[in-house]
Amino acid sequence: MQDRGHAGEPALLIALWPHYRDAMADIAPMTTAAIPSAGSAPAREESIAWIIARTAFPFLVVALIWEFTAHLGVFPPRLFPPLEEVASALVRLTRSGILPHHVLDTLVRLIAGFALAAIAGVGIGFAMGRSRLAEDVFLPLISIGAPIPGIAYAPLFLLWFGLGNTSTVILVAFVSAFPIVFNTWTGVKAVKEIWLRSAQAMGADSRRLLHHVILPGSLPYMLTGLRLGLAQAWRILVGVEMLAAVPWGLGWMIFGAREFLNTDVMLAGVAVIGAIGLALEKLVFQRLERLTVVRWGMML
Numbered sequence: 001m002q003d004r005g006h007a008g009e010p011a012l013l014i015a016l017w018p019h020y021r022d023a024m025a026d027i028a029p030m031t032t033a034a035i036p037s038a039g040s041a042p043a044r045e046e047s048i049a050w051i052i053a054r055t056a057f058p059f060l061v062v063a064l065i066w067e068f069t070a071h072l073g074v075f076p077p078r079l080f081p082p083l084e085e086v087a088s089a090l091v092r093l094t095r096s097g098i099l100p101h102h103v104l105d106t107l108v109r110l111i112a113g114f115a116l117a118a119i120a121g122v123g124i125g126f127a128m129g130r131s132r133l134a135e136d137v138f139l140p141l142i143s144i145g146a147p148i149p150g151i152a153y154a155p156l157f158l159l160w161f162g163l164g165n166t167s168t169v170i171l172v173a174f175v176s177a178f179p180i181v182f183n184t185w186t187g188v189k190a191v192k193e194i195w196l197r198s199a200q201a202m203g204a205d206s207r208r209l210l211h212h213v214i215l216p217g218s219l220p221y222m223l224t225g226l227r228l229g230l231a232q233a234w235r236i237l238v239g240v241e242m243l244a245a246v247p248w249g250l251g252w253m254i255f256g257a258r259e260f261l262n263t264d265v266m267l268a269g270v271a272v273i274g275a276i277g278l279a280l281e282k283l284v285f286q287r288l289e290r291l292t293v294v295r296w297g298m299m300l
Contacts, residue, residue: 054284081264089264090271098253103272105248106237109165113172114233118226120173121180123226128181129188129218142181150175150236154243168237168244175236179228187221188214219295227285234277 063083068077070082093099127134153171161167191214199213241251250269257265 021207025051032272078261079263085264086267086271089262093268099268099272102248102250102253102269103248103276106241107276109168109172109241109249110233110237113237114176114230115171116169116173117180117229121177121225121229122184122222124177125181125222126183126188128185130214135185138181142178146178146182146237150232151239154240158244165243165244165246168240168246171231171240172237176229176233179232180222180225180276182229183221183225183228184218187218190221191217216292216296223285223289223293227281230277230280234273238273
């Protein structure tokens with residue numbers, strides 16, 4: 001009887017193999033998609049010069065339009081200065097040490113507030129995605145708080161925590177956490193149930209399930225939430241730096257220049273904010289994507 005049982009096992013495996021193969025193709029897309037072909041790898045490689053040119057092209061178009069409008073005299077030169085005046089103000093402020101001081105203070109507040117938002121947002125989003133109780137508790141609160149403009153919270157936070165850096169950092173963290181929570185929650189909920197069941201059937205405990213299935217599956221959504229949260233942090237930080245009566249910061253510099261109609265200084269501050277945002281996108285988020293979701297085959 002045992003010999004008959006063993007003899008029938010190959011036939012049973014052959015009959016079940018197509019169903020197993022289809023299930024595994026749906027369960028483990030990262031494994032199958034992450035294997036690049038030998039011929040396609042060189043075709044995707046791009047030279048550094050081409051990447052720089054592709055990145056700089058939109059800015060070059062905007063600069064040409066700006067210069068044309070400025071020299072055409074549509075607006076007064078005091079209110080719409082040409083780019084050479086903005087560049088001159090940027091160099092002058094940098095050489096005097098004023099601009100680096102403003103940038104450093106703003107970056108410290110941004111990093112501190114965004115770090116708090118990332119930790120709290122990812123934690124709450126994961127809890128909402130894995131626990132129905134947490135979802136029932138947090139989702140109504142977040143749905144009410146997220147649509148309110150961040151600057152509307154500023155008077156309350158200034159009254160609660162006083163003027164200065166403390167209220168600024170806490171407000172930045174509070175406002176920028178909303179998109180992180182929403183996208184993390186969506187990413188965790190979007191993980192396919194068949195992936196979870198298959199991992200559990202293979203003996204994965206809760207820790208391995210989190211590290212090898214839920215976290216990789218929700219990471220693209222989390223990165224999107226972090227990008228949106230960083231944009232929110234910039235917007236509220238620049239606005240609240242003047243209201244919080246901080247002595248230094250790019251927001252304070254821009255609002256102070258407005259009082260004297262120094263449009264070149266205002267535009268220099270705006271350009272620095274944009275350059276920092278572009279650097280964070282290229283050096284942090286895109287590199288993190290290449291090391292994780294692109295490498296796993298989840299994004300192209």
